[in-house]
Amino acid sequence: MDKLDLKKLAKELNLSPSSVSRALRDSHEISSETKERVKALAAKWGYQPNPHASSLRQSKSKAIAVIVPEIQNNFFAQVINGVEEVAKEKGYHVLIYLTHEDNLRENEILNLLRNGRVDGIMISVSNTTTDFEHLEACRISGMPLVFFDRVYENIKVPRITSDDEEASFKATEVLIKRGCKKIAFLTLSDNLSICKRRNSGYERALAKHHMLDMKHTVECGMDDELNREKIRELLRGDQKPDGIFAAIEKFAVNTYEVCKELHVVIPTQLKVISFSNLSAAALFDPPLSAIVQPAYEIGKKSTDVLFKIIEKKVLLPNDKKISISSTIIERKSTSK
Amino acid sequence: MDKLDLKKLAKELNLSPSSVSRALRDSHEISSETKERVKALAAKWGYQPNPHASSLRQSKSKAIAVIVPEIQNNFFAQVINGVEEVAKEKGYHVLIYLTHEDNLRENEILNLLRNGRVDGIMISVSNTTTDFEHLEACRISGMPLVFFDRVYENIKVPRITSDDEEASFKATEVLIKRGCKKIAFLTLSDNLSICKRRNSGYERALAKHHMLDMKHTVECGMDDELNREKIRELLRGDQKPDGIFAAIEKFAVNTYEVCKELHVVIPTQLKVISFSNLSAAALFDPPLSAIVQPAYEIGKKSTDVLFKIIEKKVLLPNDKKISISSTIIERKSTSK
DNA sequence: CTGTTAGCGCGTTCAA
């Protein structure tokens, strides 16, 4: 059996292609009798409409794009899981693009998508993104667009995040309540929305407990060895902290590595808490106290909002800025 | 600025749309002078051809599909990373589909893709897949298809895997050399290729060391609590093993959980080794000995082979069955 | 309720 199209179905059924098309799309202007006939044959022959023809005609692709910095990260993987779930229900397809934290790559990807390949875009911006013209251009072009987790506040599109500031505040307080006097904050780039918010939460907690003078922020990056070097310095210095709050899971891992190396005992000598969506954090030595973001929910909610835009529904005010609560799981790494 | 198409470019340049099209595709029958003119304007205006029109015309989509059981698993995430890398270089787009280990879902997805939406498919089959007609139908239809990791041997398409049998043999020998006398094997479904191969490696090692009578296989599943229950039984029974070899990372995690609960000390009372691509396995308590699969390489290689098929290149005999070596990292969980 | 016609935007004829 070779190429199957509407015309072939139509000929077999003694109908016109357009009637077949209408029948398959459940048009109200087709008798239920012929609908049945058409659908039966379509099913029997396993007919699938050519998506390119249909997309071309309707100028919509039935596909959405998810742009993330990396995928080898439980958080983003869980988000994608949520996205796929919602997309599937809508009969949509999901395209994945990785920026590898590269602003240039992010730019290229957005360019590729500016031609109708997708009906909407969800993005978590890369940490090297300081120039947002490509995103603004995307918005202006009318492409449905949603930010999640790592957002850019100056562009007026819906943002779905977790409660970073509040969660960081609480996490810092956990350390304080467990007796920490000097808490260092390991963060990524300060031009990253999540880092800014997490930093505010950290500062607010310090301020509340009159510890602002002990504030110590260390900017880490993507390179593990470089991070370890910075953490080594930190733990060897005379301003040695007794608590570390890591804004990124990776940095908690780096901290654990250095502690092993330097024989710094967690939690006795150093308490650690971190953002992390790794379920195996409970098996760490010692089990890592974690701020778990609602990744799957963020994925689902972002996709919901994106579809509202695609379907030109009215966005409620609270669709435009959604914050979903994280959960703090205290484990041994912050115990007394 | 609204919709941009060949016609608009053509008008501005005083050329016909077909000439513009040819110029952009570097046709030899266009003067290099006009080529430059055309490309300059296209770049300036940020022209991107409509992918649906072009796909419809050329019957190719410039997209490939990756079908995986789940994404919240470092192995598959790393594979996708490799896939995206190669696809990007080829100017291809990557569609992601999750089966959630559901044969039915797998079936539906393959059906969706049977109409030209993608030029090729890469799949790691779900563990509930026992009926392979949908895959065979896909192959017969002429759709470029590649299996990776979890393959189905009876369908004649290229398979890219890691050296499961050999790696399992070695892993089992690690346990034996560290003094284990009773080694249990935690596996998923026996109709899964990887599990079959991993089981053979396990058996071969036992046989070599005359321990086949101690063979003990436990079939686990996707439900963590159920798995823990099975492991609890195992560790409480009078046939209590002194070594566990987990075919799937998840089961090692479940084992650790149960050991904590029952105060079974690893590695003194029980040694553990597992397939795992989790870099944080080094931070476990105790650090987990792991068989690390070359996930990223599997992703890249699979995509390379898929493109060879798409481009109708001749497949060398050793493109059809590729096995890439895993690496065993011994850590404290298997020390004496 | 159904058929006919036209055109989505592109790339490939064929003709000049």
Add this chain to the structure above:
DNA sequence: TTGAACGCGCTAACAG
């Protein structure tokens, strides 16, 4: 070297 015309497969507009 370029332009005009056609059709990929589908669906929306217009008839009947």
